[in-house]
Amino acid sequence: MTTVLLHQGDGPATLVDASLDDLRPDEVLVRIEATGLCHTDLVTLAGLRGAPAVLGHEGCGRVERIGSAVTGLAAGDRVVISFRYCGRCSQCSAGHPAYCEQATQLNSSGRRPDGTPTITVDGEPVFASFFGQSSFASHAIAPAQSCVRIPADVPAHVAAPLGCGFLTGAGAVLNTLAPHEGDRLLVVGGGGVGAAAAATAIAVGVEVVVVDPLKQRRALAESLGAAAYASLDDPIPPVTHALDTTGRADVIAATLTTLSPRGILALVGLGKARGEIDLRDVMLRGLQLRGCVEGDAEPAVIVPVLVELYRGGRLPLDRLVARFGLDAFDAAVKAQRDGHAAKVVLVPPGA
Structure with missing residues (x-):
C-alpha cells in the first residue's frame, strides 16, 4: 500500500510504500477513498517525538476483504471507520463506548491489543493502528466493530469526518x-x-x-x-x-x-x-x-442518523469540507490551521 509516513519536524511529509500485516479474524481490509485530518492527529504526532508513524482516524472506503469471524460486512461495502472500543466493559455495555476502560490501549498504543504491528516500512514496524485504523494511506486494517456501513450514494469525502470530527x-x-x-x-x-x-x-x-x-x-x-x-x-x-x-x-x-x-x-x-x-x-x-x-456517541447509532440528515438536505456537511490529495499533506495541514478550510479531507492517489 501507499501511506504518508510522518516524522515530527523531519521535513515535508511524503508518500512511501508500506506493507500491511495479515488480517486477524475480527478485522477487515478497507481501501481508503477519503480520510479526515483532525487536530488529534497533529497533537499525537508532536507527542511521538520523531518516531515514524502512520496516523489518520477518520477513514472512509470500500471493504476489500474480511476476516474469518466477521459478520454483517462484505467485500464491496462502503464504510466509515470510527474509534475502537472493547465492547465489554461497564461503559461500553452502558452505551458509552467513547469512555471505554481500554480506550487508550486500543486507540493510541500504536499496535493491536496483542502488541502486534499492522504496518511495516522497509521491514520495520512503525507506530500505526491509530484509533484502530491509521487511514492516512491507500488501505487500512480495522476491526469490523469500528466500521459503520453507509449508503453508496454518500460521497466518501463527506462521510469520512463522521468517524471522529463531525461525530x-x-x-x-x-x-x-x-x-x-x-x-x-x-x-x-x-x-x-x-x-x-x-x-x-x-x-x-x-x-x-x-x-x-x-x-x-x-x-x-x-x-x-x-x-x-x-x-x-x-x-x-x-x-x-x-x-x-x-x-x-x-x-x-x-x-x-x-x-x-x-x-x-x-x-x-x-x-x-x-x-x-x-x-x-x-x-x-x-x-x-x-x-x-467523541460526542458521547455510539458510531453505529449516530452515523446513520447524520447520514440521513445529510441525504435529506438538512445537514450540509459537504459545505464544511475541502479536499486535498494525500500527497499534499503539508498544504492540507496549513489550510486547516490558517482557517482556509473548516475540515480538511485527504484523498489517496487513484481514489
Missing part, C-alpha cells in the same frame, strides 16, 4: 447538550468540530451563535444560518447551551459568563490540563460543566 461536534449537540427548539447554543470555535455542531443544532431547530476570530469561519457559520461574532467580548446574547472546541482555560471561563442560569457548557477541545473558573458563579447560577469525548 464529535454533532454528538456533543445531540447527546451531551441536547438543546431543544427555542434554546440558543453558543459554539466557540468554528473549525470542523464547531461547524458540524452548529449545522447539527440548526438542523434540529436550535438558534446558534458561533464565535471565531477568523473571518472565513464566521462567513461559513453565517451561511449555515448561525449568527457569528469575532470575540466573546462582543455583545453576545445570553445562551442556554454552549460548546467549547478550543480547550483554552481563559476561553472556557469567559464562555461560562455567557450562559443563562442553569445553562450547560460542554468541552470537546484538548488543551492544558489546568485552568481557573469562577466556582461561586457556577454554584450560584446552577451552571453545568461537562466533558465530552
